[in-house]
Each structure stands twice: as C-alpha cells, then as structure tokens.
Amino acid sequence: MQREVGTLPLAPALRARLAAAGFQTAQELLDTGPCGLSKEIGISREEALEALQVVRQECHGDAARTAGASGATRRCTALELLEEEQTQGFIITFCSALDNILGGGVQLTKITEICGAPGVGKTQLCMQLAVDVQIPECFGGVAGEAVFIDTEGSFMVDRVVDIAAACVQHCHLIAEAQQEEDHRKALETFSLENILSHIYYFRCRDYIELLAQVYLLPEFLSEHSKVRLVVIDGIAFPFRHDFEDLSLRTRLLNGLAQQLIIIANDHKSAVVLTNQMTTRIGQSQSTLVPALGESWGHAATVRLIFHWDNSQRLATLYKSPSQKESTIAYHITSHGFRDVQPPAVTHSAEGTEVNPRKRPRTEEEKQ
C-alpha cells in the first residue's frame, strides 16, 4: 500500500501527470477516488477508474505475495520442493544410458538444450521425445501432449510414424507380459492416430515468427493444458543470418529464454531446444562450440552435446545442476533413439522386443 506511484504499471503519460500533481504512494491514489483523481489531474472519470483498478490489482497482488500465497513470486520450503520433484515424472528417451545420466529422463519444468553437428541426431531425439511424452502413466510416462516448433523444416512425419509405431508396439509387449487391467485400458487410447493428433506442429520461417509464436504460447498452453513438452527444433537457425545488430540478437535471445523459463514453470512442461555448433578459431586450433555465444549458455538448465567419435554417436552431459558430467553412446535405429547394447537388467517383456535394440550398428551403416 505504500508502493510508490512511479512503480505502478500505468501508462507513462499518466504516471508523469501523477508525479507532477504530487502523488507519491498508491494508498494516496486509492484514497482520492476516481472523481477526485479526474478533477485533480485533468483526465476523464473513466480513465481515472481504469487507473485505480490497475492500482488495486497491483496492490492486491503485492499483499498476496507478502502473505506467502501463490502469486507472481512463489515462496516455499526446500522440503516442499523435494516432494514436488520426487513425484514429478520424467520424459524417457528410450535410451536407458541417456536416461541414467539425465537422472531419469528429460525433466519437466526445466529447459534442456541439445547441441550437435548436423546429422548427429538432435531432431531424431526431439521426435522421439514428442512421442514418449504421450506414454500413459501406467507404463511410466507422463501422459502429456507435445508442441513442436520447427524452424529448420527437418520434421518428417513418416519418421514420427515409425517411432510412434515402435513405441506402441513396446507398450503392447509390456501389457501382454504383465496382464494388468489398467494397461489394457490405457492402450485403447494410446494408438498411432492419437499420438499424431497430439503433436502440435508450428513451422516458423524466421525469427519474427518464432518470437510471435513464443508470445502466443502461454495462451495456447492454457487452452491445451495437457501439453507437457515444448520442442523448439533449431533455435539457432533463424538467429544466425540477417543480424547486423548483435546486441539486438542477444536481447531477443535473453527475452526468449526468460519467456521459456516462465512457460516451463507455469505449465509444468519440459522445454527442449536444439542448437547448432559453430567453430571458434583459437590461437593454434579451432574447436566446435555451441552457437549463439557465451551468454546463451546460461539460458538452459541442462545441456547435452552430441558428437561423433569415428562412427559412434556419443552424448555428453555438459551442464546439469544435479547430475555429473558423463558421456554415453547411443544409436539411431529404424525404431528411433536407442541404446547401443541392451540394458543389463531386463524385465520379461523385453525378451521378445530385444531384437530392435540388439541390431548391430554395422547393418544400418551398410544400407
């Protein structure tokens, strides 16, 4: 209530008039009332009423904040956060080695960035995640929907069909082995058509369309409240050309990062971004580093770097607040993103399904 007039989100011209008239705190404004206000600073009664409503909304929000209720800023103890994190699901990647180094899979409410050279498998992982987020809860998934924002045009529907078919097949095998009622019921809705209908695809051709789409995302997500994954495939591509003013680029990227963090937290969804690699010319040698510069590195909570080692694809967990840095190998098979060897502990369902995972890399390479 003692909030200064200058900090209220009113129109600048109105703020200037209030300051000139001598108003200092929000309480003074509320005490004056709309008619008094309109007479003192020379605006219409309707405008004065609107301004007072804004002031009241702000002060109410402030009061709620200081009382500890949910508002623009959250306040809770670490114990509450721990309980929340433990009940939160992960989006599995079907590559158990990758899931292990991530601590269970791609985390909700966090931004995960995947960097890599062209052709190493970033879009493949994104498509795999767009399918995996829809796995029903009884099979260990989060039963959500996915938003796929494509800036490079590398989204191939046929590939998503293959990945989804393999995922449905996998779940069918688990259901057959375990013979539980809720598995069968979940499988009725977990079909190819349903999976594809719940991937919402946006094709952004330049950075303006991308900015516009991210501004509209909160509204979209409140209409589609089951979305648990937002993928932006190619955050670097639209920002790497036509930018003479680099400070503008940094500002836009920072704004984008902030909006994505808000979206991830408010809607309890995971945000996955893919980035390109660029060459940094050093003194004696050049190295490949993620594109978009140093300050962009702070935007993502978790950073994965995909790279090649001869003909083996490797994934390195480069930045994570809770897991240690490590490197694992993965494969891209016709069924999607998979491990190099089958995991050591297998439950009975995987006995029949183990063939796709065991297919050696050389067969694929010969094709």
Add this chain to the structure above:
Amino acid sequence: MAAKKLRRAQLSQEMCERLSRYQITTCQDFLCLSLLELMKVTGQSYYEVQKLLCKVSRACAPKMQTAYEMKLRKSVNPSSAFLSTTLHSLDRVLHGGVPCGSLTEITSPPGCGKTQFCIMVSVLATLPVSMGGLDGAVMYIDTESAFSAERLIEIAANRFPTYFDSDEKLFCMTRSIHLYRELTCCSVLKRIMSLEEEIISKKVKLIIIDSVASVVRKEFDTKIQGNLAERSNFLTRGASVLKYLAEEFSIPVILTNQITTSLSSGPAIQADLVSPADDLSLSE
C-alpha cells in the same frame, strides 16, 4: 511475414499513426522492442501493451497443424512425395527417391558424376507422372558452366528411346529446362530470391543448383577475418529461402557440394567448407 505492416495486423488507425512517428511500421519493428519500450512508445499501460503484443503476434505467428493432419495430407497424394531417380537401389535407400519439399545435397570428389546426375534428374522431372516424372519445368542454376545441352539430349534419347521418339518431343523437353549461368555469390542469391515468381509462372517442379561450393570457395577465403561470418550469412540466407520454396510448392531442391579435407587432430574440427555450422563465434 516479418515485413507485414502493422495496419494489417488489426491495430487501430491512431495507434499505427502514433507508432509510425517512432519509425515503427512493420511487425518486425514492433516485436523487437522490449515491453518497457513499447509502453513508452504506445503510451499504454503494461496490461494493454501485452494485449497489443498478442494481437501483433497473432498476425505473424504460423498456423498450427497436428502431425496427424500432416500425415493425412501426405497420404492423400503419395505419388507426389518423391521424385524417383530410376536407380532402384538408390530409391530403396531413400525410401522412394528424392523427397519433395526438402533440400537434398549431393556431394563427391570431382569427376564422380554429380553434374551427370543433375542432368539426368532434369530429364526425369520433365517426364509425365505416369512414367515416374513430375511433368513440370526445371530451374537449373549452373555456377560452373558444366551443363551441356548435347549431353542432355543424348541422355534423354538413350534412356527413354520409346518416349523421345521424335525430335518434337526432345525439343519440348529442352524448352522446359531453364538454365541460368550465375558466376558470383551475389547473383546466385539474387536468382534464388527471384525464383518464387518464376516457379508459379513456368510451373517449375524441380530446382537444381550446381554447385553451391564453387562460388562460395571462389569468393570467401576463410583465412581473412570476417569472411567466415559473411559466408555463413550468405549460406543461411540462401538456405532459408530455398527451404521456403521447397516447402511452399512441395518440390524437390537438389544442391551439389564439393569435398574438402577434414583435419582431425585433437578435438573434433570439421572443416567442411560449405557447412552452415561454420561461424566465427563472436564475442559479446
């Protein structure tokens, strides 16, 4: 989309006039400003400005489609999804042929047959759909002056002798292959930008650029500082226009590239010359 004028974005007349006084006339100018700047420029409160932002964003944002709708659209017209190369093993590996709606890159050391492949695919594109072609014209952008019309006729006559049985048919085919000789990066980019109208007027069904690497290597010496950034700027700009054309008209685009040496000492250094990932990391 970015250059869309604000008055077409459903903003009120007086708002547009007020913004034009600050030189903000397009959606791009509007969306590049921060919220505080927008408040100052529009003279509105925070919540009003957010509503304006949503309005302008709605004018620029792409349309939503589900993956299911995309699949249905593809399955309605399966034959138009690929251009078969008539090489059965290659078609099998590519799951049908050169895909329509995306860019395909062909790369090899010199003398392996890239230009020959491009010439053959040009002939294939002019064939009627019943024979596996696209029944359309071809835009051939040649930067190395390697295209030979005689070779084109030789390939057509020997590969499809029953179809090209008369001179009339051969000339009809050659008339629908439009050749452009461009020798600098600037002219290549200008040509790519002008393609949209030509595609509609000439009913083009295939774009070939042979080759991207030769102009780029001629003009951009990567040892000179600043050239790497310029080069990647040129390449990404060309790439995004080509992607747009490929997707908008659902046609295949074929690019050829050259081979260079990858120096692998220490951490992975891929000196692939025409990779758009090469970019000088600019300090901030």
